[in-house]
Amino acid sequence: MLAPQARDILGRRGWLAATPEQVRNAVLARASLRKVGRGEAVYSRGDPPGGLWGLVSGGLAIEVSPLDRGALLGHFVGPGYWIGAAPS
Numbered sequence: 001m002l003a004p005q006a007r008d009i010l011g012r013r014g015w016l017a018a019t020p021e022q023v024r025n026a027v028l029a030r031a032s033l034r035k036v037g038r039g040e041a042v043y044s045r046g047d048p049p050g051g052l053w054g055l056v057s058g059g060l061a062i063e064v065s066p067l068d069r070g071a072l073l074g075h076f077v078g079p080g081y082w083i084g085a086a087p088s
Contacts, residue, residue: 002031010054013080027052042083052084 002010007028010016016024031054036042042053045065057079064074077083 002028002033006031006033006056009056009079010082014054014082016054016082017080049084052082055079055081055083 010031011024011028016027019027033056042060043051055077060077060081060083062075062077062083
């Protein structure tokens with residue numbers, strides 16, 4: 001279950017804020033908090049799809065890895081940003 005502050009941040013920012021209240025409440029009702037440490041990956045290339053992540057606090061670096069280079073910073077995002085992949 002999300003704390004009220006987390007619900008407020010995720011419900012008022014990003015794509016979820018633009019959805020009907022019923023959809024927003026359904027998404028937030030299924031959410032849970034997970035603390036991710038500095039430098040820890042939320043998910044990596046090759047992981048199976050199946051997670052939707054909403055950032056409540058801090059920042060998230062999104063790296064891309066071209067085939068012939070190491071990881072490069074693609075984006076840096078803050079609270080209210082969502083990322084994830086649904087199973088196919």
